[in-house]
Amino acid sequence: MVKFDIVSGFLGAGKTTLVKKILHSLDTCEKIVLIENDFGEVNVDREIIEIEGFEVYELSNGCVCCKLKGDFLLTLKHLLSQEIDRIIFEPSGIFILSEILDVFKDIEVSSKCFINSVTTVVDAQNFTKHIQSYSGFFKSQILHASSLVISKAQFLNDKEIYLLEHELRTLNETAHIISKNWAELSNQDIKDLINGNSNSSLNVPKHFLNHNFDSMGLKTSRLLSLEQLENILGTCKKGGFGDVIRGKGILNSGAKYFEFNYVDGQYSIMESTDVEVGIISFIGNNLQKEKLTAAFR
Numbered sequence: 001m002v003k004f005d006i007v008s009g010f011l012g013a014g015k016t017t018l019v020k021k022i023l024h025s026l027d028t029c030e031k032i033v034l035i036e037n038d039f040g041e042v043n044v045d046r047e048i049i050e051i052e053g054f055e056v057y058e059l060s061n062g063c064v065c066c067k068l069k070g071d072f073l074l075t076l077k078h079l080l081s082q083e084i085d086r087i088i089f090e091p092s093g094i095f096i097l098s099e100i101l102d103v104f105k106d107i108e109v110s111s112k113c114f115i116n117s118v119t120t121v122v123d124a125q126n127f128t129k130h131i132q133s134y135s136g137f138f139k140s141q142i143l144h145a146s147s148l149v150i151s152k153a154q155f156l157n158d159k160e161i162y163l164l165e166h167e168l169r170t171l172n173e174t175a176h177i178i179s180k181n182w183a184e185l186s187n188q189d190i191k192d193l194i195n196g197n198s199n200s201s202l203n204v205p206k207h208f209l210n211h212n213f214d215s216m217g218l219k220t221s222r223l224l225s226l227e228q229l230e231n232i233l234g235t236c237k238k239g240g241f242g243d244v245i246r247g248k249g250i251l252n253s254g255a256k257y258f259e260f261n262y263v264d265g266q267y268s269i270m271e272s273t274d275v276e277v278g279i280i281s282f283i284g285n286n287l288q289k290e291k292l293t294a295a296f297r
């Protein structure tokens with residue numbers, strides 16, 4: 001049977017960062033395939049992971065729990081017709097687990113594949129905001145996880161981490177919780193994560209949440225200096241492009257490529273040494289898409 005491991009978490013929580021760690025910790029004899037689902041029109045994560053030599057299937061411009069459910073089933077059946085051992089699935093940040101369980105009721109799928117683990121990444125820095133503003137998505141991701149991994153823990157003190165762990169425990173009584181700095185995660189920690197017991201996830205009650213978020217994304221050959229990129233992200237922070245929840249991309253400055261990440265008002269930029277494409281993706285509410293397009297194209 002093929003193992004199906006889900007790495008969920010709200011927008012910008014750290015899913016792709018964790019998926020990369022998982023891919024590098026697993027047994028190299030296993031044939032692993034990754035499915036990347038991005039709510040936006042273009043898939044930045046695929047560019048980032050594929051370059052590391054892993055096979056990535058992309059489902060973009062919607063969520064597999066609603067708009068792309070049919071595409072997801074077809075992709076899964078296609079993959080299960082091949083000789084593989086494990087599928088790692090990174091859904092969009094606004095994914096609802098219960099909505100894809102139907103796919104696992106399909107006889108062809110259920111005879112070849114089972115949900116092995118559901119790991120949810122919890123963004124320590126933005127936990128309070130996410131639980132207050134996006135409670136439906138976020139709570140369901142926490143509630144049905146077999147493992148909860150706290151990201152960005154270094155931004156909280158010990159007492160705050162303790163309180164966060166306590167709050168997570170009240171939402172999910174059984175999940176394995178990891179709150180250590182990700183730089184210290186061992187291969188064994190990662191293996192323990194995806195060897196969690198996913199039974200709870202298989203009895204998830206059905207519910208529907210409206211995915212009424214805006215998104216925009218594009219591929220671009222425009223050259224943007226670091227200063228120009230910082231100005232754009234500064235404007236983002238001030239609300240100049242609408243209410244941006246998540247932005248990410250890779251851009252050419254001429255001399256080098258930069259990867260940027262914007263999560264709820266905080267951004268980081270680092271040099272991209274491997275991936276050399278111009279690609280951006282933004283998700284939020286009331287996005288000023290034309291203004292964003294003009295800034296990057």
Ligand SMILES: Nc1nc2c(ncn2[C@@H]2O[C@H](COP(=O)(O)OP(=O)(O)OP(=O)(O)O)[C@@H](O)[C@H]2O)c(=O)[nH]1
Pocket residue numbers: 009010011012013014015016017018045092093150151152153182246248261263268
């Ligand atoms: N300092 C710190 N940064 C982190 C950690 N985990 C993730 N990040 C940063 O958070 C940003 C978002 O990380 P991703 O892994 O792309 O998040 P994601 O959940 O895949 O994002 P989407 O799929 O776009 O919603 C990046 O800038 C990461 O470097 C962490 O534990 N510590």
